[in-house]
Amino acid sequence: MNYNQDMAKLYFRYGAMGCGKTMQLLQVAFNYEERGHKVCVIKPKTDTKNGTKLLTRIGPERETNFCFDKKTDIFKEVLKNYKDVQCVLVDEAQFLTPEQADQLMMITIKLNIPVMAYGLRLNFRQKDGGFEGATRLLQIAHIIEEIKTICECGHKATLNCRFLDDKLVTDGPDILIDDGKSKIEYRALCPACYEKYLEKK
Ligand SMILES: [Zn+2]
Known part of the structure; x- marks a missing residue:
C-alpha cells in the first residue's frame, strides 16, 4: 500500500485533568473557522454536568454539534450531517467505545476528514485497563501527542x-x-x- 502524505489522520491528544485539553480543542476549532472552514465538535453524553456545551476552567465555551452515547455510530452521523467539515473534534474521548474509536479512524479513511480526539489516557484507579476508548485510540491513532501539565510539586x-x-x-x-x-x-x-x-x- 502506498502511504499517501495527504491522507487525513486520526490524532489522540491525551493529558491529565486540567492540562487544557478542551481549551486546546476550542483553539483548533477557532483556527479552522477563522479561515472559513467548518468543524464538527462532539462529546459524550456521560459528561452531563455541562449539558451539551464544552466548558473550560479559563472561560471560553462552545456548543457541540452533537453528543454521542455508547450506541451512536459516529461515522454514520458524520457521513449523514457533517460530510462538508474540515475537521472532527472529540472531547472526553476516553468515554468512546472501542468500536467508536474505530469509527473515528473510518472517518479519516473513507471521508478523508482529520479527527482530533482529546481525552484522558488512564482512569483515576491507575490500573485495570483504564478507559477502553483511550486504550483503543492509543492502539490505532496515526499521531499520539501528550498535553503536558504540572504536579503540585512542580514536576x-x-x-x-x-x-x-x-x-x-x-x-x-x-x-x-x-x-x-x-x-x-x-x-x-x-x-x-x-x-x-x-x-x-
Ligand atoms: Zn509531584
Missing part, C-alpha cells in the same frame, strides 16, 4: 487522581455523580506525589 504530572474530601481514592466508578455531600476533585500528580498520597491513605 511533570502524568496521573489523573480523584480526591474525595481532600483524600486520595483509588476505587469507585469511572463517573462519579456529585451528590453535594462530599467534595469531588481531580488533581494531576506526578508518580512520586501519588505514592506519597497512597502512603498517607
Whole structure:
C-alpha cells in the first residue's frame, strides 16, 4: 500500500485533568473557522454536568454539534450531517467505545476528514485497563501527542487522581455523580506525589 502524505489522520491528544485539553480543542476549532472552514465538535453524553456545551476552567465555551452515547455510530452521523467539515473534534474521548474509536479512524479513511480526539489516557484507579476508548485510540491513532501539565510539586504530572474530601481514592466508578455531600476533585500528580498520597491513605 502506498502511504499517501495527504491522507487525513486520526490524532489522540491525551493529558491529565486540567492540562487544557478542551481549551486546546476550542483553539483548533477557532483556527479552522477563522479561515472559513467548518468543524464538527462532539462529546459524550456521560459528561452531563455541562449539558451539551464544552466548558473550560479559563472561560471560553462552545456548543457541540452533537453528543454521542455508547450506541451512536459516529461515522454514520458524520457521513449523514457533517460530510462538508474540515475537521472532527472529540472531547472526553476516553468515554468512546472501542468500536467508536474505530469509527473515528473510518472517518479519516473513507471521508478523508482529520479527527482530533482529546481525552484522558488512564482512569483515576491507575490500573485495570483504564478507559477502553483511550486504550483503543492509543492502539490505532496515526499521531499520539501528550498535553503536558504540572504536579503540585512542580514536576511533570502524568496521573489523573480523584480526591474525595481532600483524600486520595483509588476505587469507585469511572463517573462519579456529585451528590453535594462530599467534595469531588481531580488533581494531576506526578508518580512520586501519588505514592506519597497512597502512603498517607
Ligand atoms: Zn509531584
